[in-house]
Amino acid sequence: MKKENWSKICGTPRLISAEIHYFRLEPGEWRERIEKAKEAGCDAIASYIPWLCHESVEGRYDFTGRLDLRAFVELAKDLGLYFIARPGPFVMAELKNEGIPHWLYDKHPHLRPLSWEGRKVESAMVIYNHPDFLAEVEKWYDRVGEILGPLLVGRGGNVVAVQLDNEIGMLQWVNNTPDLSDFTLARFNDRVSEKRGREPYGFALEKRDETYRLLRSPGEDFSLEFIRDLGQFTREDYREYVQNLKQLAKRAGLEGIPYIVNIHGTSEGRGFTFPIGISQLYKACDDEEVFPSSDIYLGDLSLRNFQDLYTINETLAAACGGVYGSMEFECGDGNYGDNYGQRIDPYSLEHKLKLCIAQGNRLINYYLFSGGRNYVLDPEPLDGNGRIAFTGELHGFAAPISPTGAENYTYGFLKEATLSLKPLTRNMGNLSVSHDPLTVAFIPDYFMSEYRYGTRSGEMISDLQTHRAGNFWDSFLKALLLLGYRYDVKNIQDGEIDPERLLILPCARYLDVAIQRKIADHVERGGRLLIYGEVPLFDMTGRVCRELIEALGITPGEAYRSSSKYFLSVKPLGLPELATHFARAFRIEGGEELAVIAQKGETCAARVGSTTVITAHFNCNTGFFGRILEGYGLKPKxxxxxxxxxxxxxxxxxxxxxxxxxxxxxxxxxxxxxxxxxxxxxxxxxxxxxxxxxxxxxxxxx
Known part of the structure; x- marks a missing residue:
């Protein structure tokens, strides 16, 4: 989406929103909760619109009482606030079936896909692009459109954006359950046959049971190729799903507004896995009307993980066109399970909020701003609690406004931080960080690791996980930020390499041949390169591929790993020896040695010409990394x-x-x-x- 389109629709470069679930509150509670959000400086209210609740019985729609969507949106308008609609069909939010009605699975059991080895998927997954599912979604969107269409901001109302589905591909990823239904594999076969011929894996891709059986249990001889093709196909499948939902929304009268796609991916307070979500959905966000957003839960922001948020934002901007926001911006105290498992420092909210604003986020949605209650569904399912969700009677324990309406300690901090942005909102246009001439390479296929099957894919994914983030973020990128350098991120898989900037490549043993050639050409033309982690020895299908290291004159040696009895260490030139868990020896023609493996004397960091190669995992050694950057003549702004x-x-x-x-x-x-x-x-x-x-x-x- 273009920044001009966002500002034109919203009337401001930035929007601060609060998530309040109307369906978890009594109508008499709505005003007080919305007023709390307005008092805290919010410009908008957002809410899921759960299909599960509004159509618990097929054809019986309920938009009355606590489910009176129109009344809730109009109340927000009366109080001077925009509304962001999130009608799914999937909404998650701890709801049963992730917000999909029970009857849909009973009526269309074939919508639950098969996955590896022909096993039926146990989660709430459906075949996204199946005509039967889309037909049911169309009826659901039509009912939502009847209510919200007249309330769009372009028609004098306050509905400023619509989110399409939620966390697309998340269930498939976290459960390692790709959609391998007959329906999807037939489409996969057509797509792959068109690109690679009819027998890319040594057998014909025919639309028959035997072919599908082979693909659901891929042999080691073709598993890496199949998983690569499946990941690339799935990106296009998700793009098609977003386009289908967008067209259904338009036909329902929900048009002329941004269509939000929410990207998932943080885990255990870290951002290492977030680019997996970007890899899944960046193609779906390549649309003038689609607004990508993040779903970020980092807990306390500190020296431990501040580089995660910076890198997530820069990667999202690079992969999705520069205009983006955060639809699930963590704002509570961290008490998600009502067991006080964590208590987030309230100043972390201000740090996360202002860093996101500085990096160009256009939308911040405080999630979850207000808690509420999970009422008993009608008809009541005999599933242990009969309610709409699985968290018990109450929901949103961590929210600044508790389920009962009380303020917890985070509310005052949230209010102060949000109100401090008001001068900025009025006077400043679209923002972006002033970067130094450093670009971190983003390779979407490095994070296309949501599916694994067999030994070879497990080995490759393990290697990718070791080198694509982890130590690279915690040591090298953190050191750059502490030294004052502000890097950007660039998708070099689909885009060109800027010859004027130092390209920083987090590298694993695997790297696509086309990318190896692109980087080699960059160096040959005089471009600067810094490789961190490993050297590429294979392509992404496991075939030997050494084009880049041969172009650089590198001869790889042995890889060393620490163990309970082997205390691997490396020695940077002129600095103390340090412990590490990984190092690869190499030789480079005419290279200047920068670090060696202790007791081996073998090179693990060297520079030749405009290229630096580091094949060990260092600690956050600002002295070592700063000296390398200064060797390029780079001083931080x-x-x-x-x-x-x-x-x-x-x-x-x-x-x-x-x-x-x-x-x-x-x-x-x-x-x-x-x-x-x-x-x-x-x-x-x-x-x-x-x-x-x-x-x-x-x-x-x-």
Missing amino acids: ISMTGDSFGVFPVVSVGDRGERLVYVFNEDNFERRIGLRFEEEPLFGGKELLLRAREVAVEMRYP
Whole structure:
């Protein structure tokens, strides 16, 4: 989506929203909850519109009482707030069947796909693009459109956006259950046969049971090829599903607004897996009317994981066209299971919010802003609780406004952080970070790891997981940010490499031949390259492929791993030896040695010409990495003096020449620093005192 389209529809470059589930509240509670959101500085209210609740019996629609969608949306309008509609069909939100009515599975049992080895999928998955499913969704969207169509912002109402489905592909990924139904495999066979011929795996891709049996239990001789083709096909399948939903929404009268696609992927407070969701859905977001959004749960933001949020945002911007937001922006105290398993530092919300704004997020939806109750479904299923959801009677324990309407400790912090954005919202246009000439390579196929089958795919995915994020984010990227460098991210699989920027490649043993050639051409033309992690020895189907290392004059040696009895260490030139869990030895023609493997003396980091190769997992060694960057003549635009370790400044520029500076103190004690940007003193050249967890701000207008 173009930023001009977003600003034209919404009337502002940025929108702050609060998720309130009307169906989990009594109508008499709606006003107070919405007013709490408005008081906290929100511009909009968002809510799922659960099909499960509104049509619990086929053909019997209920939009009365707690389910009176029109009344809820109109109340938000009366209070001066926009509304963001999330009608599914899948909505998740801890609802039974992820929000799909029970009757749909009874009526259409064939919509539950088969997966590996012909096993029936046990989750709520359906065959997204099956005509029978889309026909039922069409009827559902028509009913939602009857209510919301007249309330669209372009027709004088307040409905400003519609989300299509939710977390598309998430169930398939987390359960390792690709859709291998006859319906989908027939379409897969057509697509692959067109691209690769009729026998890409040594047998004809015919539409018959024996062919489907072979594909559901792929042999080791073709499993990597099949999984690669299946992943690439699934991206197109999800793109088609989004297009189908978009057309159904338009036919239902929901048009002239952004169509949001929500991308999933964080896990256990880290962002390493988030690019899997991007890999699944970036093709679906390649549409002028589609607005990609993130679903981010990082808990406390600190020196442990601040680089995750920065990298997620930059990757989402690179893969999805630069205009994006966050539809599930974690805003509560972390008490998701009502057992006080965590208690999130409330200052983390301000840090996450302002970093997202600085990096160009156009929409922030506080999820979940208000808790509520799970009522008993009618008819009541005999499934242990009979309710709409599986969390018991109450829902949203972690929300700033509790299920009973009380404010928890996070509400005041959320309110203060949101209201502090108001001058920015009024006066600043579209923002983006002022980057240094450093680009981190994003390779979607490196994160196309949602499916695995057999030994070979397991080995490849394990290698990818080791090198694509993990240590690379925790050590190298974190060091860059602490040193003052602000990198961008570029999809080099589908796009070109900028010859003016240092390309930083997180590398595994596997790398597609076309990408190897593209990078080799970049270096041959005088481009700069830094490889971190491994050297590519195979393509993405497991075939030997060494085009890149041969072009660079690299001869790979043995790979070493630490164990309970082998304490692998590496020695950077001029710096203390450090422990590591992985290192690969290599030789490079004419290379300058930068680090060796302890007790072996074999090279694991070297530079030759404009290329640096690091094949060991280092700690966050700012001295080592800073020296390498300086060797390229690269100095960060941002420089700090004083007690600055743990301070994270971000400078963003607007499309009208504005400048925004946020300075994040990620520590729980005060810091005193001086700050410059491109040698210009910031904050009037005065020493900046940052209290514990404080975010300082400076705004400049042309």
